[in-house]
Every structure is written in structure tokens, then in C-alpha cells.
């Protein structure tokens with residue numbers, strides 16, 4: 001069976017339907033209720049009968065209806081990825097401060113250690129994030145010659161462009177640090193690359209040695225010092241990013257939090273093999289890859305983080321309430337360094353379902369197509385809890401009548417409430 005790219009979402013689900021059981025059998029690591037639940041949710045995503053829904057209905061003319069299937073919000077789900085990314089951008093942009101210069105730094109794990117990371121993910125990932133922040137503090141302090149604390153927004157990603165396991169940290173770091181003793185902000189023009197590499201190697205290997213205390217790890221750590229004499233690969237984005245906070249967050253989101261393989265990238269599935277493509281950072285070209293279906297499943301599932309794991313964390317001055325206080329000092333110091341740091345930060349509010357729908361279709365989903373007025377929430381149904389909200393029931397119990405009485409003393413919403421309830425001929429709906 002060969003599929004057209006437009007059906008990718010269905011194909012993605014189909015691959016899981018056909019092979020998830022077999023896959024678990026071969027890779028028992030994934031044979032747990034957590035993973036099963038995740039796959040189940042993903043398979044039901046968008047299907048109102050399976051995952052639940054919110055139903056809207058026009059409370060004015062009684063004709064317009066709209067039903068929204070709940071989303072699974074699972075990290076495995078390609079359908080929910082866009083919402084996830086949008087929320088992420090909003091969260092990060094809210095943490096960036098005007099007049100503060102940030103840099104984007106990438107800290108990687110060498111090939112020799114990736115398998116250990118994969119096997120010990122549960123224990124290693126949190127210390128991994130922490131040691132990224134510690135490393136940068138160390139570098140800043142070393143350059144300055146006295147203790148400095150920077151501010152860091154740390155995001156962990158476990159996959160490379162093609163979906164293979166390749167854990168690394170994306171760090172949005174301040175361009176310097178807080179000198180606690182002198183109570184001043186120290187701006188650093190640049191991060192010396194060779195120093196950063198060596199420091200990162202030391203911090204990462206020390207963390208690993210202390211976290212996974214086995215002979216095998218000790219052997220790997222030693223091998224890493226011998227093999228990577230220049231330190232580990234780090235990447236500092238050239239230049240500052242003073243005025244482009246919004247685009248920085250958006251740009252980061254694109255490859256930091258996007259799923260390993262985006263929807264439109266699956267090209268072909270014949271029941272045994274999957275062909276997909278991705279854009280390679282190295283070659284800047286679109287690369288095509290055909291893998292066995294279990295390899296494909298493995299590449300998708302291995303990037304699911306342990307339940308409750310925080311992928312974005314804040315360290316140093318960025319994490320504390322003191323940031324609000326020292327922010328002015330930072331801004332003043334940076335303004336002296338390079339004139340006024342211009343550019344307003346745009347805080348990006350997370351979009352509601354209604355806004356997203358409107359953005360992609362140009363149509364307001366909650367406007368009644370018959371009378372053009374706004375529809376109201378009618379019913380919420382959940383597969384486990386059943387009907388959670390029922391407007392018709394509420395009306396029968398006299399919801400509006402009692403509210404009207406309550407609203408009466410201050411006179412506020414009286415007319416609107418009467419209009420809403422008065423205009424609804426309940427018996428016409430016949431929903432039950």
C-alpha cells in the first residue's frame with residue numbers, strides 16, 4: 001500500500017495499530033501501562049467518541065451546533081504537536097526580559113555516551129539539565145575571575161533531525177552573570193569557545209560518573225577524555241539576540257520541541273518499511289530515509305519523556321524572584337555597554353482552540369452559521385466520566401431563573417440573561 005503525503009496522520013496511526021503489540025514484544029522496555037496509555041490516547045486523538053468532546057450550540061436560534069474532540073496532548077501525538085509548540089513559545093517568551101541580552105548555546109553529548117544516556121534516561125536526564133547550567137556559570141566565572149551567576153532557560157531534546165537518539169541541551173543564556181559580592185551585573189562580550197568545550201566535557205563526565213556508578217561508565221568516561229581531547233561539541237549562536245525575542249522563541253521551538261518526525265514527512269509505508277524525509281542541519285538538504293517499521297516506532301517512542309518530566313527549566317538568576325529586582329541593574333549595565341538595547345518583547349499568549357481554528361480556517365467556529373450570534377457551551381462528554389456538563393439539564397433545573405434573581409440587586413446582567421434564556425425554546429432541541 002502506498003500512501004499520499006496528505007494522509008500522513010492516518011498512516012502514522014495505522015503503523016501503531018498494526019505494529020505496536022509486536023514492537024512491545026521485541027522491546028519489553030516499552031511494555032508498560034504508561035506507554036500503552038500514551039499510544040491509546042494518541043490513537044483516539046481527534047475522535048470524539050473515543051476521547052471525549054465539547055459540544056456547542058446556539059442558545060439564540062437553537063440551530064447552530066459545533067463539536068470539538070478533545071486533544072490527547074500526548075508527546076507522541078503529531079496532531080497535538082502544534083498546540084504543544086505554540087504553548088511552549090508562549091511560555092518561553094514570557095520568561096525573556098526586555099533590555100537583557102540572551103545567547104543561544106547548544107550543549108551536546110558525544111556519540112560514545114548516547115547509549116548510556118538512553119539506558120539510564122530516568123536517572124540521568126535531570127542531572128544532565130542541571131549540569132548544563134552549572135557549566136555555564138563555571139565558564140562565566142572563569143572568564144571574569146570571580147563567581148558569577150547567569151540566567152538560563154534550559155530545554156532538553158533527545159532526538160536529532162532524523163529521529164535518532166541524540167540528547168542535547170538548548171540553552172537560552174544571559175550574556176554574563178550577577179556578581180553577588182559587588183551587587184552588579186557583569187556583561188561578557190563573548191564566550192571563549194575552547195574553554196566552553198573543555199568545561200562542558202568536564203561537567204558532563206563528572207555528572208555521569210556520579211550518577212551512574214558502574215565500572216562500564218568509568219571506562220566510558222576515561223575513553224571520552226582520551227578520545228575527545230578538545231572537549232565536547234558546543235555551539236554558540238553568533239552575535240546577540242537583543243531585539244528578536246519573539247523570533248528567538250519561535251525559532252527555538254521549531255526544532256527544540258517539535259516531534260522527531262513531523263506530519264508531512266512520512267512518504268511511504270508498505271506495511272514493513274517506512275520512508276520519511278527530514279532537513280539535515282549538516283548538509284542543508286532534504287535527506288530521505290527508509291527504515292524497518294520497528295525502527296520507525298522506536299524512533300518515535302524513545303523520545304517520550306518520563307511522566308511528569310519538566311522539559312523546560314529555569315536556572316540561576318532567571319529562576320529566582322530576585323530577577324525582577326536585579327533586572328533594572330542588568331538593563332542599566334547593558335545599556336552602557338552598547339547603547340540602548342532596543343526592541344520590545346512581545347509576550348505571546350497561548351491561543352485558545354477558537355483562535356487556532358480561526359487562524360487556520362479563517363472562520364469563527366463558535367459563531368452560529370444561522371443567526372451569526374455566538375454559540376454557547378452545550379455539553380462536555382468524557383469517555384471515563386461520561387457527561388460532565390449539560391446545559392440542557394442546567395436549564396431544566398432553572399439555572400437562568402436563579403441567576404437572574406441573583407443578578408437582580410446590582411442590576412448588572414439582567415437583560416442579557418433574560419434574552420439568552422427567554423429566546424430558547426427548550427423543547428425544540430430534542431437532543432435527549
Ligand SMILES: [Zn+2]
Pocket residue numbers: 041042045046071072073074077078079080
Ligand atoms: Zn493528540
Ligand SMILES: [Zn+2]
Pocket residue numbers: 058059060061062063064368369370371372373
Ligand atoms: Zn443561531
